[in-house]
Amino acid sequence: MKIAAAGEPLIQLNSVTRGPLRYVKYFEKHVAGSELNFLVAARRNGVDASLIARVGNDDFGTEILEYARGLGIDVSAVKVVPSYTGLYFVQRGYPVPGRSELVYYRSGSAGSSLSPSDLSVVSSTDLFHTTGITAALSESALAAVKHGFQIAKKVSFDTNIRLRLWSAEKAKSEIMALLAQRDLDYLITDPDDSQILIGERDPLAAYSQFRKLGVKVFVYKVGARGAYGFAEGEQRFQGGYTVEVEDPTGAGDALAGTFVSLHMMGRGLDYALAHAVAASALVVTVRGDNEIIPTEADAQKTIDGLKERWQRSPWESALRRPP
Ligand code: KDG
Numbered sequence: 001m002k003i004a005a006a007g008e009p010l011i012q013l014n015s016v017t018r019g020p021l022r023y024v025k026y027f028e029k030h031v032a033g034s035e036l037n038f039l040v041a042a043r044r045n046g047v048d049a050s051l052i053a054r055v056g057n058d059d060f061g062t063e064i065l066e067y068a069r070g071l072g073i074d075v076s077a078v079k080v081v082p083s084y085t086g087l088y089f090v091q092r093g094y095p096v097p098g099r100s101e102l103v104y105y106r107s108g109s110a111g112s113s114l115s116p117s118d119l120s121v122v123s124s125t126d127l128f129h130t131t132g133i134t135a136a137l138s139e140s141a142l143a144a145v146k147h148g149f150q151i152a153k154k155v156s157f158d159t160n161i162r163l164r165l166w167s168a169e170k171a172k173s174e175i176m177a178l179l180a181q182r183d184l185d186y187l188i189t190d191p192d193d194s195q196i197l198i199g200e201r202d203p204l205a206a207y208s209q210f211r212k213l214g215v216k217v218f219v220y221k222v223g224a225r226g227a228y229g230f231a232e233g234e235q236r237f238q239g240g241y242t243v244e245v246e247d248p249t250g251a252g253d254a255l256a257g258t259f260v261s262l263h264m265m266g267r268g269l270d271y272a273l274a275h276a277v278a279a280s281a282l283v284v285t286v287r288g289d290n291e292i293i294p295t296e297a298d299a300q301k302t303i304d305g306l307k308e309r310w311q312r313s314p315w316e317s318a319l320r321r322p323p
Helices: 034-044 059-070 120-124 132-137 139-151 168-181 191-198 203-212 251-264 269-283 296-309 316-320
Strands: 002-006 010-015 027-032 048-056 078-081 087-092 100-105 127-131 155-158 186-189 217-221 226-231 234-239
Touching: 002 034, 002 120, 002 139, 002 251, 010 059, 027 034, 027 059, 034 048, 034 059, 034 127, 034 132, 034 251, 048 059, 048 120, 059 078, 120 139, 127 132, 127 139, 127 251, 132 139, 132 168, 139 168, 155 251, 168 191, 186 191, 186 203, 186 251, 191 203, 203 217, 203 226, 217 251, 217 269, 226 251, 226 269, 234 269, 251 269, 269 296
Parallel strands: 002 048, 002 127, 010 087, 048 078, 127 155, 155 186, 186 217
Antiparallel strands: 010 027, 087 100, 217 226, 226 234
């Protein structure tokens, strides 16, 4: 089984100390980017992964290629172009403790010049994954997303609305247009994005609306509280865990990549959701988005070790209502 994901891999400069960026003296460098994180989760779960992207002809571009290759990700579809590789800073724990803010330096970057012509590998893979981040990067990147939707056998889409990249109105109109383009095999979202897209935060009500738009499997992330999974005739909630939060950046990608990979491999909704939530619980405990995304066996150890720390969700009782 092979998954291809299109997006912009980025260099992450993560604050070693918490607080406003202007007071941070040291930054720790990581390789990240939502779709790359997703593919790391795929690899850790034994799925072949191919990255579709553009990086700059600079040292950071080389670093990304070497990093992805080292993790067993196929980078033959990554183009090196005469531009710079995008980067971003992570401001941790300020102004909201336990949360992070991302500050991008990526406008006009190599990654944002992604185009439909980069996607030829998609036809030889089982599933194409991308996110609202890629759709927001540029007109050509948005066209690439649409092209991927057209040619892929199966599609997974994480709404990942980043309001530093586009407005809520623009995000809504473009993402709803993508949802109208074809039935999605997997849609991953959360209450904030769902509110922007359909004006709904309740998981069941959101599922029922997205299902009408052709979504087959729906994953609804509720942060530290866990995640919901819905598929035809099935609905599950997996509580999150109380862990020490260092940086939540990337947790959603670990969750999505783990879930989709395991579900594609035929594991049940319960199993895939449990492993996905465990992966995201691990990721928030460190700086860096993808280094500690667990293998299937390690996620099982996380689940066994954290059993006592499930959180409750305010919407858990909603699952008793029919969808
Ligand atoms: O989900 C984590 C991503 O937000 C992070 O890796 C950076 O890809 C990124 C983005 O565009 O925000």
